Amino acid sequence: MFQLFQKRTPILHVIAFWLFLLMTVSPLYAQQTTVHGTVTDAKTHDILPGVNILVKGSVHGTSTDADGKFELDDVSEQDTLVFSYIGYVTRFIPVNNLTSTISLTPKSVLGQDIVVVGYSEQQKKDLTGSVSIAKMDELKSIPTSSVESMIQGHLAGVNVIDNNAPGAGSAVRIRGFSTIRNNDPLYIIDGVPTTGGISMIDPSDIESLQVLKDAASTSIYGSRAANGVVIITTRKGQSKNLNVDVTAYSGIQEVQNLPDMLNAQEYGDMLWQAMRNDGLTPKSDVYGSGQNPVIPKWLDPKQTIPSDNVDWAQKVFHMAPVQSYNIDFSKGDETSRHFFSLGYFNQDGILRYTNYERVNGRINSDYKLFDRLTIGENLSSSYSWTTGVTNNSALGGAVYNAYKFPSITPVYNINGDFAGNPLNDIENPLGRLYRNKDNRQKRLSVFGNAYADLELPGQIHLKSNLGLNYRTFNVRNFSPRYEELLTQQLESSLNTENSYSYNWIWTNTFNIKQSFKKHQFEGLAGVEAIRNHEENFSASRLGFPTTDPNFRYLSAGNGSDQKNSGSSSEWSLFSLFGKLNYNYADRYLASVTLRRDGSSKLGNNKYGIFPAFSLGWRISQESFFSSSFVDDLKLRFTWGQNGNQDIPPYSTLTSYTSNPYYSNYALEGQQNAVNAGFTQTRNGNPDLKWETTTQTGVGLDATLLSQKVNLSVDYYFKKTKGLLVERPLSPTIGGTNQTIWDNVGSMENRGLEFLVGYNSNLQNEFNYNISLNGSVNRNKLNSLPGDIDYIGLPGSVLHSTNFDQEVSRTDVGQPIASFYGYVADGLFQNNQEIQNHASQSGAQPGDIRFKDINNDGVIDSNDRTFIGSPLPDFSLGLNLGAHYKNWDMSVFVNSNFGNQIYDLTRYYLDFFDLSAYNKSSRTLNAWTPENTNTSVPRLSLNDNNNNIRPSSYYVSDASYVRLKNVQIGYTIPQFSRYLGGRSKLRVYLQAHNLLTITGYNGLDPAVGLQNYSSDNRNLDIGVDRGIYPPSRTFTLGLNLTL
């Protein structure tokens, strides 16, 4: 028979499989009496319609009607009834103890949460792993489109690094950086795994969000879970009556803490000072050649650009609105549940002409058939428009360019066009933003799953889940013709880009719960297949007849110079997994998981096995333990392994491709055509294998003082071996493929997390809660092979992002992306000091003294060292909440300590090596023989000391404490009087990013990554090149329930 199975197609296998399972079970039981009652909310005493009531150990049951009433016949006195309702703690009540009113406690009461873990659910008290739970109800009002941003700072050990631009990405880092390349967690939305961001999800649709942090919890997700797992469950219909929820807010955002640049006159003065320092007679095309710089009336010979004095950093920002509206309808009973929602979000960026807009809809429904079979689907779709700009880049960054743009230039010339500047090559910052305003990136995403869950006697569930993630992307980037003084584009151009990707996931699981006496078992076995396909295409033309957005299509351009490119990739993953949970008398808990993954991305080592186990001891359940002080005390231990296979597809293969950037050649002497060539695509490494992360952790959970205080502490040690690194090869192999993907080196993270909370009595008229979370993480690269000195950004990206400055390195013994350079040791005050110092060529008084690290008497490149780390020593989050009658209030404070920023904006702003660009007002305090008590080196156009070189001069402490959120709400009493039913209205006022205390004097101390999508993103952290700043936002919102 097994032979027979093997020869059939997969479809037949599935049918046979299910039939077989059905044959293996048969019902055997009998009943006697009828029971009835009403189910209510324990806290509000509201009636609860649609509560599921089952005879324990059977499929026999019913649910409450619209009035919360139920009736169930054929039950025996020995039976136990199970009352379950989404969002509430399930109750088990023996029939002989049944009262006429059964109250259910909302899950949010601490300690009783149901936690969704890998492919199943668990009560929090039974958890042996380390899981953080976000209270999404409190976070949904945060004025951002991104779920990740909402949880920032709220969960211990979960660090969210935000880009801040509307609709732009954020990076979530759980328990540090465990690898070099991809450190993003795996997201599981309604059981469907996805990577690459979750911007398609509307925060309002989220029922619960949990973060699995330790290996024992995540190991069941195997090869993609080494960076932690974020599990999101979306909402379902709950109430027999139609329930309508409306949430809305609208607010205003503003920029704060803008750095101060030189004004038009000050710039001239400092230029004069710099030239005098160099022994030059000051002169400038713009400021004349007099004793003092003079601002001319006109900046161009044609007299179209009058001189002005503009604070450009201020000019590119504005107050911008943000608004969000969401309405959802839900209804549920014993046989079917429905949830339908529509949402709209619109955020204008504080940087002018940037915007994000999203509409999304969701339908979640499920149906119960034949008492045993549940089929359902969750389907969401979102469409978004983003107008973004380059930010945090040394070249072309919108904010940095505003810093660099001369104050002397007006916004407009006398013809009303954006004025060009007479000093440097930077495009009018406002003009650039304006010209970009219609270049909207459009993203359509369809994400969802359909599932069937067959419940068999003996608490057996067979579940099949088919998920789909489909995304399309389109942008038409148009650059109109423009002419400014020193920069121009004489032809308009349009680049159209299209891409799509789909990802399907088919998961089948088998779940069984058994118990005898004090032993409880839960077993899970499953299989999962994933396939991913993506394809992109882009094309461009020049010479468009008009700038009208209606003509921004390729065909409107000049056909003689069309360009195009396209590519595609595919990968698949096939997995088997199993889990066994054991619980003895609610006292001893154990869990074992095992997963075997096979990946198409790997060649000779396709398969990886990832084991994990965890143990829990609920000390408070022991007979020897009796304390009126402690309600619950649990000790946890976990160990497990996870993998990472996130390398580009085909990394194991050597192949050839025609790359339009560097493969083609005009062999025939053509001037507008090329012959296609083939270049080796990569150096394939067939022996590439998984990267393995092993994590060990211990934790302690406690609930004290009648559940008023809860406490959770975790320690972990995480070591990643066989790091997937694109290792450099001997450069004699050539520059196109100078690397090979390989498993090299190891990295470790160790850390401590805690969460402590206090809830006053919820029944009181005035009640409040406080919670404090904190985490410490130490990251370190442990080893690299001898022939690799360090890992750095590839030379191909250094120019545009860093203006060719190598400022960070990832090296053995150091945290990832540590800052690297010379140590600036103050300024030379006189020639004597220079002579007494190690030989530093070109040094003059007022120049930076660099430290002779290797003590060889010469300052050279061997004196570079590690000069700071972008990773914080510790992070704290403090939440305060209070209710008084109809008033409520919450405050959230978020902080990081001990991290540094490499402030690369100083490259242009502090040094006159790039004299044509505007400077920071710091230069007013530059060293002169009269002004010696300063840290700003003397100004010079001919910086012979090379003061501008990468050094600790650029490094600042970036610790901060931020009053992240303050909210005050008022629930209108007896609102149902006006609208009837259970209607309820709450209005609130909120301030976000209200206040930041920091020693950093750049725009904002929370500097994230340079790029949120590049493969090198983790090698470049905390370098400030003019970031898109977080906005201070004030919102007014309402929550209406009908």
Add this chain to the structure above:
Amino acid sequence: MIINMRLSIIVCCTILFFTACKDTFLNEEPVGELTESQIQDSTNVEGLVTSAYSVLNGQFDNASNAYNSPASNWSFGDVVSDDAYKGGGGTGDQNNIHQMEIFNDNSTTKDIERKWLALYEGIRRANEAIKELQTSNDISQHLKDERIAEMHFLRGHFFFELKKIYNRIPWIDASATKPEDYVVANDQYTSDELWDKIAEEFNQASQMLPDEQKDPGRPTRLAARAYMCKVYIFQGKWQKASDLADEVISSNKYHLMNNFRDVFLPENDNGPEIIFAVQHSINDGSPNNYNGSIGDRLAAPGGPYYPQYGFHRPSQDLINAFHTNINGLPVNDHNDITLSDNVDPRLDHTVARPGIPYLDLGIKYDQSWARDLATYGPYSPKKRMVSAKSDHYLKVWPYVNDLNYYVIRYADVLLWKAEAAIQLGDLETGRQFINKIRERAKNSKTVKTLDGSQDAAPYLIDTYNQPFPSKQEAFQALHIERRLEFAQEGHRFFDLVRWGIADQVMNAFIQREQDKRQYLRGAHFEKGKNEFFPIPQSQIDLSQGKIKQNPKYN
């Protein structure tokens, strides 16, 4: 228990199902790529050959900074010489090249690594093509030989570039397959052995290359001979160089164009004077126009028609070198000239001087075009710039053109002949060939004023009409002639080095110019060090100790 037995059956079945369908599901088949077996197909193997040519222009990855690895050597050959300044928006703009300019570069300087990578990429691609050509059964023997010969030519070119820039270089041939095979020592061969191996590449190429090529991008037999001549010139093997130059000259396949300026028009960039050129193309469907003059894109001079990148700026000393006396011969006194001084007419074809019309734009170049005037002076590049009105110029980023870069043009061969003759003591032959160059310059159209009525400046040039009194003076004439004829073409520094006068010339230049160009203060050319650039640090780090740094670099 019955339930347990059933359970185990379920589990077994489940596992059975799992294992049944996985075999093809996890296959790794690349989309949009050719496998190693497909590449040997005759048309595909031609693609490998094309790809080896493709990297000639210094563009070897997706990055937009081929100016750090330029085919034209504007930074490696001109900026570090007395002919040009780096330019751009101050010394901090491409600070790496600034460090090169003031001879403060080190093994981590970015250009030094990028150039190395570009050249070794060329060698790797040539080797790959040779390997696949040799094993392909799908291509005629004749074509196979010809293509392999082309690859030898290219490999010779890339090694030549490496040798003149880095001196001590590891030799990689087509036997390298695995990554370990690329870890090779750089002191395996002496300098002369390396030159001989390079000459041998061209020798092998010349045996199989045809006299005529249908595709102008491919080298001919004579191109290989000319390049071999260049190798001997660098090696100082004067007789061999002289013979090869004779061979090229007597073939009568090449001649100087009548007009000096015409040589640098894209319309003529595979013309009668061109022996081997890097082919450039724009608007050819490539996404970023990286097949154009991408390595030179920062040379755009600013003004109303060009973006103001403003790099590769002619030095005052170069301008002064064009000063001629009343006999139309070089003055060569390094004194600053004015617009009223007599100059060699090639000057205003080579550099932009304020007050002189710029190409055919119908306006005068103005010093306001020049970026960071205070630091880098008023002059801008012109010779290899293409008119902004021409279709050969790309009016959008990256503002490149399709004018080819000339690796060897006929004028080169004539002056090599002259140089070899002088070195061999035949001063008259030397004078004759130098005069051929001056003759053409003399008879060329000059730059006119905007209304076209008269010369834009007092141009005066003549041939050397008296025999050179001494070898010393003959050499001096040759020296200055190469400078004037090839200014801004990336050769100057390498000439100074092979002549052994780089230290004198450069230190004198630094001395003279440091009041105008103050960043030169403290700059010093160290003899025995700065003739060559350092071996990139990444190469040393990844060579398992097999690579030795050049003398005096640490």
